[in-house]
Amino acid sequence: MRSYSGPVKAAILDWAGTTVDHGSIAPVRVLQQVFAGRGVPISEEEARRDMGVLKRDHIRKILFGPNVSAQWHDAVGHEPTEADVESLFANFVPLQLECLVKYSAVIDGVAATVARLRKRGIKVGSTTGYTRSMLDVILRLAAEQGYQPDCAITPDDVGGGRPHPWMIFANAIRLQVEPLEAIVKIGDTAVDIEEGLRAGVWTIGVARTGNMIGLSAEDFAALSPAEQAMRLENARIQLSAASAHEVIDAVADCEVALDAIEARIRHGERP
Known part of the structure; x- marks a missing residue:
């Protein structure tokens, strides 16, 4: 051809x-807010590392990363699960919708x-x-x-x-x-x-x-x-x-x- x-x-x-x-800026600030709300603060670098993927997938990548996964276990009392991904995403959506207007x-x-x-x-x-x-x-x-x-x-x-x-x-x-x-x-x-x-x-x-x-x-x-x-x-x-x-x-x-x-x-x- x-x-x-x-x-x-x-x-x-x-x-x-x-x-x-x-x-x-918008997705980084909201991701940091959502994780901090569970007692697991994440750095800006951690929030940005997988930027560009679907936000549910983004949350999953952050949560199952070695550093955040260990912090999650300490803060929540168990290893991260898919149910945790869904719960974090449910928190993320309304906060992101609110933040988008600003950014x-x-x-x-x-x-x-x-x-x-x-x-x-x-x-x-x-x-x-x-x-x-x-x-x-x-x-x-x-x-x-x-x-x-x-x-x-x-x-x-x-x-x-x-x-x-x-x-x-x-x-x-x-x-x-x-x-x-x-x-x-x-x-x-x-x-x-x-x-x-x-x-x-x-x-x-x-x-x-x-x-x-x-x-x-x-x-x-x-x-x-x-x-x-x-x-x-x-x-x-x-x-x-x-x-x-x-x-x-x-x-x-x-x-x-x-x-x-x-x-x-x-x-x-x-x-």
């Missing part, structure tokens, strides 16, 4: 840390960039680690700020979250885009990149605004230039190590990366 040599037809963007919530500002440049992508014929989809009820809150708030993707898929819609590629496949179907080589996934976590690679699409990692640095725009701006540069370089290295095809600092920088991917397509490369 002849390989694809045309333009990028769709960009599928992540939410927290990529298009909204600079630094991906759902659209990141600078996203709305304008998406408008330019549409002018060049690129459809805009999205995937997330949030549930449908959570994403519906974000969709409403983001639309009020000028950002509204053409398609917004959650793990609830397809029976599972990242790193499975199913949300990307659902985007392709709803956006009516083929082949998969004409799609680019853009996200700020390693599991975003894995999701894209498993789906057979191109991937772009987002360094500055996302989970790898984990700071609000204001807190990042308050760092010294040397500290900013060091943290950016570390985030870029992590995303490159996850096998992202291109790495950018923010969605506002994605057009250059998309141009580079289109050049690679014309030269016969496949994701």
Whole structure:
């Protein structure tokens, strides 16, 4: 079969840390609150380690980690179980819904960039680690700020979250885009990149605004230039190590990366 040599037809963007919530703050704060409420405080590093997966899966990964599992046994009196995962998730959902309102500002440049992508014929989809009820809150708030993707898929819609590629496949179907080589996934976590690679699409990692640095725009701006540069370089290295095809600092920088991917397509490369 002849390989694809045309333009990028769709960009599928992540939410927290990529298009909204600079630094991906909301899920971290709520995860820490939920675990602390059971007498098991977790660090920000522990809360961020598996960011991007479905939140129930995220809680499971934290709970069954060696350090947290041991603390749980000491605090609760038994080894963690799946029932504990469900109980923590039940606590997480209302707190996260409440927190999203505070941490759902659209990141600078996203709305304008998406408008330019549409002018060049690129459809805009999205995937997330949030549930449908959570994403519906974000969709409403983001639309009020000028950002509204053409398609917004959650793990609830397809029976599972990242790193499975199913949300990307659902985007392709709803956006009516083929082949998969004409799609680019853009996200700020390693599991975003894995999701894209498993789906057979191109991937772009987002360094500055996302989970790898984990700071609000204001807190990042308050760092010294040397500290900013060091943290950016570390985030870029992590995303490159996850096998992202291109790495950018923010969605506002994605057009250059998309141009580079289109050049690679014309030269016969496949994701």
